Amino acid sequence: EPEVTQTPSHQVTQMGQEVILRCVPISNHLYFYWYRQILGQKVEFLVSFYNNEISEKSEIFDDQFSVERPDGSNFTLKIRSTKLEDSAMYFCASRERLAGRLSDTQYFGPGTRLTVL
Amino acid sequence: KQEVTQIPAALSVPEGENLVLNCSFTDSAIYNLQWFRQDPGKGLTSLLLIQSSQREQTSGRLNASLDKSSGRSTLYIAASQPGDSATYLCAGGKAAGNKLTFGGGTRVLVKP
Numbered sequence: 001e002p003e004v005t006q007t008p009s010h011q012v013t014q015m016g017q018e019v020i021l022r023c024v025p026i027s028n029h030l031y032f033y034w035y036r037q038i039l040g041q042k043v044e045f046l047v048s049f050y051n052n053e054i055s056e057k058s059e060i061f062d063d064q065f066s067v068e069r070p071d072g073s074n075f076t077l078k079i080r081s082t083k084l085e086d087s088a089m090y091f092c093a094s095r096e097r098l099a100g101r102l103s104d105t106q107y108f109g110p111g112t113r114l115t116v117l
Numbered sequence: 118k119q120e121v122t123q124i125p126a127a128l129s130v131p132e133g134e135n136l137v138l139n140c141s142f143t144d145s146a147i148y149n150l151q152w153f154r155q156d157p158g159k160g161l162t163s164l165l166l167i168q169s170s171q172r173e174q175t176s177g178r179l180n181a182s183l184d185k186s187s188g189r190s191t192l193y194i195a196a197s198q199p200g201d202s203a204t205y206l207c208a209g210g211k212a213a214g215n216k217l218t219f220g221g222g223t224r225v226l227v228k229p
């Protein structure tokens with residue numbers, strides 16, 4: 001069964017460094033999302049992406065964050081200058097499009113655990 | 118702004134008992150509601166999605182109901198098994214394609 005994949009599974013970085021988290025959504029899916037979950041807290045929405053542009057972003061998604069779909073398969077989240085509070089599990093999700101009507105189920109990847117020291 | 122709450126935060130039941138997991142939301146203009154399972158340190162596995170026009174969805178031992186007027190969804194798991202031990206999350210979407218707003222989850226332990 002097709003699934004969303006994410007790499008790396010765990011990333012450790014120093015405060016102030018740039019990180020890029022990678023996701024390969026399910027092929028033929030057209031909507032892509034990033035969420036994050038700080039340890040012990042709720043999963044929270046960061047950004048949604050469709051047709052090569054951001055369709056919605058949260059207050060968390062400030063100028064330090066960016067997303068890109070550099071080719072037909074990858075979807076990346078870049079954090080320009082990491083802070084301690086960016087430590088979290090980052091989840092990528094994707095959603096398909098069926099016969100002109102969007103299928104609403106979002107499928108999540110296994111996550112990347114980001115640790116900022 | 119949509120707020121999603123799940124009570125209780127943790128639940129322990131003996132094997133074979135039926136599980137009832139609650140999810141409440143503040144904005145009745147919900148478009149759909151999705152239930153997920155999360156195992157420790159793992160990603161989110163989609164279990165069921167209910168559209169706002171539906172009252173329930175079923176998949177195997179799982180049944181989810183949605184009552185927009187009362188702002189509640191319930192996930193029933195029949196004849197629980199130790200393998201059902203996990204955290205269950207509900208999340209509401211406000212419009213097609215829109216972000217999901219998550220509850221805090223209910224951590225379930227099914228004792229053999």
